[in-house]
Amino acid sequence: MSAKWLNKVKWDENGLVPVIAQQVGSNDVLMFAWMNREALSKTVELGEAVYWSRSRRKLWHKGEESGHIQKVHEIRLDCDEDVILLKVEQVADVACHTGRHSCFFQQFQGKADDGEWVTVEPVLKDPESIYK
């Protein structure tokens, strides 16, 4: 993992970068996660998204439990070189652990002084059937 292209990424004080996963074609934003050097290197190697789980403190090959892996079509880096964008093909069309297509299923409705977050996307697959 001493590859030069990995050095171009500006890892934060924890050795991580934010990652946005976007569906190829529709361009829907599916989820947001983090990667360390090893995760990004593995992602390129496998052609499948590998993140760093901050809660479990280990590499997380997306779909390792659910089967809902993400085939990586393209990897982008932003102007400040501290954020990654993955264009992926989401297996089963379900990226979220709630069984929804995207993790961004809560929509703000209302005004600044009186608003609420409303669920506006359907569950495509029962989470209990995903994680046995």
Add this chain to the structure above:
Amino acid sequence: MSAKWLNKVKWDENGLVPVIAQQVGSNDVLMFAWMNREALSKTVELGEAVYWSRSRRKLWHKGEESGHIQKVHEIRLDCDEDVILLKVEQVADVACHTGRHSCFFQQFQGKADDGEWVTVEPVLKDPESIYK
């Protein structure tokens, strides 16, 4: 800013959340930034994206210098309630300070042990003409 909907957001240890800005229609991911409570509240109030600049440590009404404001059409929250997605109409079609449509203009090419980041998006507007 004591509104209940703001309390639903899980602010990090610095009182911030990551924010993804996405173009309405094309769904292109334009940029990534951060918000604090005040920034999110202002965004709803104005209907224009207001971020928190971590480098300048102040509110940043996107476009305040360049004129390239972002009109907010929709605000989404993710399943963990710690990431925001904005669907915006990007004025002048230029979100990036380099004069490009999107900040994610560098594409990874190659393999894990020998790759590079290649600029694949054109400059639409000379940055010198943006920031006088």
